[in-house]
Amino acid sequence: xxxxxxxxxxxxxxxxxxxxxxxxxxxxxxxxxxxxxxxxxxxxxxxxxxxxxxxxxxxxxxxxxxxxxxxxxxxxxxxxxxxxxxxxxxxxxxxxxxxxxxxxxxxxxxxxxxxxxxxxxxxxxxxxxxxxxxxxxxxxxxxxxxxxxxxxxxxxxxxxxxxxxxxxxxxxxxxxxxxxxxxxxxxxxxxxxxxxxxxxxxxxxxxxxxxxxxxxxxxxxxxxxxxxxxxxxxxxxxxxxxxxxxxxxxxxxx
Amino acid sequence: xxxxxxxxxxxxxxxxxxxxxxxxxxxxxxxxxxxxxxxxxxxxxxxxxxxxxxxxxxxxxxxxxxxxxxxxxxxxxxxxxxxxxxxxxxxxxxxxxxxxxxxxxxxxxxxxxxxxxxxxxxxxxx
Numbered sequence: 001x002x003x004x005x006x007x008x009x010x011x012x013x014x015x016x017x018x019x020x021x022x023x024x025x026x027x028x029x030x031x032x033x034x035x036x037x038x039x040x041x042x043x044x045x046x047x048x049x050x051x052x053x054x055x056x057x058x059x060x061x062x063x064x065x066x067x068x069x070x071x072x073x074x075x076x077x078x079x080x081x082x083x084x085x086x087x088x089x090x091x092x093x094x095x096x097x098x099x100x101x102x103x104x105x106x107x108x109x110x111x112x113x114x115x116x117x118x119x120x121x122x123x124x125x126x127x128x129x130x131x132x133x134x135x136x137x138x139x140x141x142x143x144x145x146x147x148x149x150x151x152x153x154x155x156x157x158x159x160x161x162x163x164x165x166x167x168x169x170x171x172x173x174x175x176x177x178x179x180x181x182x183x184x185x186x187x188x189x190x191x192x193x194x195x196x197x198x199x200x201x202x203x204x205x206x207x208x209x210x211x212x213x214x215x216x217x218x219x220x221x222x223x224x225x226x227x228x229x230x231x232x233x234x235x236x237x238x239x240x241x242x243x244x245x246x247x248x249x250x251x252x253x254x
Numbered sequence: 255x256x257x258x259x260x261x262x263x264x265x266x267x268x269x270x271x272x273x274x275x276x277x278x279x280x281x282x283x284x285x286x287x288x289x290x291x292x293x294x295x296x297x298x299x300x301x302x303x304x305x306x307x308x309x310x311x312x313x314x315x316x317x318x319x320x321x322x323x324x325x326x327x328x329x330x331x332x333x334x335x336x337x338x339x340x341x342x343x344x345x346x347x348x349x350x351x352x353x354x355x356x357x358x359x360x361x362x363x364x365x366x367x368x369x370x371x372x373x374x375x376x377x378x379x380x
Contacts, residue, residue, distance in 0.1 A: 162273075162276070162362060165269055165273075166269065166361065166362065168265055168269055169265075169269055169358060169359050169360075171263060171265040171266075172261070172263035172265055172266035172337075172358065173337055173358060175263055176263075176308055176337060222313065223307045223308025223309070223313050223314075223315075223338055224308065224338060224340070225337055225338075226337040226339075226358070227337075236340055237340060237342065238339040238340050238341065239339050239340075239341060239344065239357065241357065242356065242360065242364055245339075245344060245355055245356070245357050248344055249344065249348060249355060252345065252348045254348065
């Protein structure tokens with residue numbers, strides 16, 4: 001209170017002096033009085049500005065320390081791009097595998113169909129007693145061939161069908177990879193929200209999502225999904241296929 | 255022979271189901287992760303378990319451990335069919351008592367071979 005009153009009377013004195021100086025035409029004296037009147041407000045402004053600068057500095061420092069954003073941008077995004085490229089090539093391979101099997105199956109099915117249609121026609125003529133002895137011999141030979149070949153060809157068709165069946169495993173394998181990328185996108189989103197919160201006027205310290213300690217600890221044992229070449233997976237100690245798995249298990253006494 | 259197939263991808267469950275039918279096992283059921291599989295197993299009647307590893311909620315390795323810890327289920331044969339390829343993980347599964355481990359992508363022959371091997375070994379143990 002005292003301080004305020006003191007300040008008020010000081011300002012009043014200064015104001016009176018300013019009026020006198022202006023009336024007397026004393027420009028230099030008036031400028032000096034105006035500067036003195038402004039002084040307390042300037043100090044407040046500078047103090048506020050200094051505090052804001054300090055807050056910003058601290059917030060930026062803590063963000064830099066906590067944030068995974070840099071790591072995400074530098075390592076994980078290029079990694080995710082590689083994973084998605086791998087998904088594209090896996091789906092392409094699976095589609096070719098399926099189409100190749102179909103390309104081979106269709107002519108087999110067509111030829112089976114055509115030959116059985118011809119034989120059926122001949123058979124009908126035989127039943128109607130329209131065939132000569134020579135024609136019947138011919139039919140018997142053709143039937144013999146057909147029965148032998150159709151056995152082999154349907155066997156081949158069955159194996160092409162199971163090729164098509166197995167080609168569909170790409171949906172599981174690429175699905176696991178895509179889910180992993182979705183988790184990464186989610187993490188980037190959370191970090192960006194943290195960044196926006198930091199740059200907002202409220203100057204709250206960003207709450208950046210960090211991998212929880214038990215999550216990193218158990219990560220060796222947790223499911224990862226398929227190993228993708230040219231990614232961070234390359235550093236992991238992984239098996240190269242079923243033979244490798246069998247060798248490892250047999251070394252463990254399996 | 256009743257077999258439970260556990261995988262979060264319905265496409266993979268269908269593939270395994272088809273392969274098993276080819277091998278003469280047509281009595282199969284499906285579950286989409288460990289937490290749905292475990293109650294099914296506990297309600298009884300299953301002779302064989304085929305499970306993926308990487309699944310939401312309850313992973314295959316946790317399901318395997320839960321099966322081995324359950325007095326009723328502890329001797330149930332378990333075959334893992336998974337894309338998980340880290341050596342540490344395979345060792346972990348072996349220590350948890352898995353009966354066979356197949357890495358994806360796999361072939362029909364591999365599945366047949368591993369199932370045959372599991373039964374051979376079980377028969378040998380009596």
